[in-house]
Amino acid sequence: MEIGQKGGQTTEIKADERLITSAKSDPQAFRPLYEKYFKRIFLFVLHRIGDRSLTADITSQVFLKALLNIKKFDCRGVPFSAWLFRIALNECNDYFRKNKRYRIVTIEDDAVGNLYEELTAHHGEEDLREHLPAILQKLTAEELQIIELRFFEQRPFKEVADIAGITENYAKVRVYRILEKMKKLFLKTR
């Protein structure tokens, strides 16, 4: 199953590479990539910004930056989707910084379940659900980003690493350290 998934990813990456190579010389060739990734980027931004029309503006900005810098994109590096997510993340951070707006963090029930396994050995999930917002408030922007990508959006370490611009191993280390910090914060709240 996993092998099949990986094989599918490889085919997708190869197809993207062909499109990217043509888009480097002809902007019109960017259309299939735009149509393919628009929804994913739109939702990625929407879940952080919360406002749909603002999200549409930021998403257009993300694709504009991608199109303007597509010549710099190296197909042998991160996947194209991760590159787009990284641009989107930077755009969102720019927006929060400039407008001093609240950053939205959506914690769905199953996401708390994921964290519950990692954080609490002796305490109830309800306890964590209650204190989680306060704990997240105490994380730095970068720490919150990694936890969100890994647990709330349930992305694999490789993708978290690609989006955050770090290595996969370092992403694992970061997640482990942030969880340790969260555990301490959680125990303090009790």
Added chain:
Amino acid sequence: MKQRIKIMKNRQQPTDEEIQGYMNFERLLEGRRVAVKRTSILTVAKWSAALLVIATLCLLYVSENSTSITSSQVDQPHEALPKTEALPITDSATTKSGLSQQEGRSLRSDQAEKVKKLPPAEQPSTPPITAERAAVNEYSQAEPLEGYDALYHYFSKNLVYPTEALKDSIQGIQTVSFVINEMGKPEQLQIQKSLGDAFEREARRLIQNMPEWKPATMNGKPVPSRISVPLTFQIRSIKK
């Protein structure tokens, strides 16, 4: 850096149609066109600004160089400048132009006269100017007859730390400037960075008795020139 966050329990899930409603590839291409145009204008502006800065720097450099040449000439005493400044230029120019006029007259043609008149008036005058300038600039600095090493040896051997300054433990460098006249003798002694009266007296004594100098020359003629010498006073150099 911490962020202000707002926790939501449920993700917004807009429909595919709604998301597609926000898609506009043509607008993206238009945005790209505008951005590329703006970037190219900015690039041109940046390059122009850079070239302007380089040109200004070059001009400043050239003008500074010419000023330093002029100021070094001005620093020399007036008698050092030859009085025959531009006389050869005018002489040669008039002679040549006179000649050309004569040639022109002999041709008795206006056009021929113009052709003959212009080039000789400019061309022959150029070499004498450069030659004259080269001659004016032939300046050699004053230096001790036995060389600077001997002079510094004299200073280190004869410099006496004034004993009256011992109680204050004054140490340091005192700069002394003086003019080496046409005879190679020091005069117009000035203390530029004085450490005190006693040190000034010692410096005067030292300079007055120092070995002879070869005066500076302008076109082979000795001219007065000002020299600055730092003298280091340290307590260990007390002469017993």
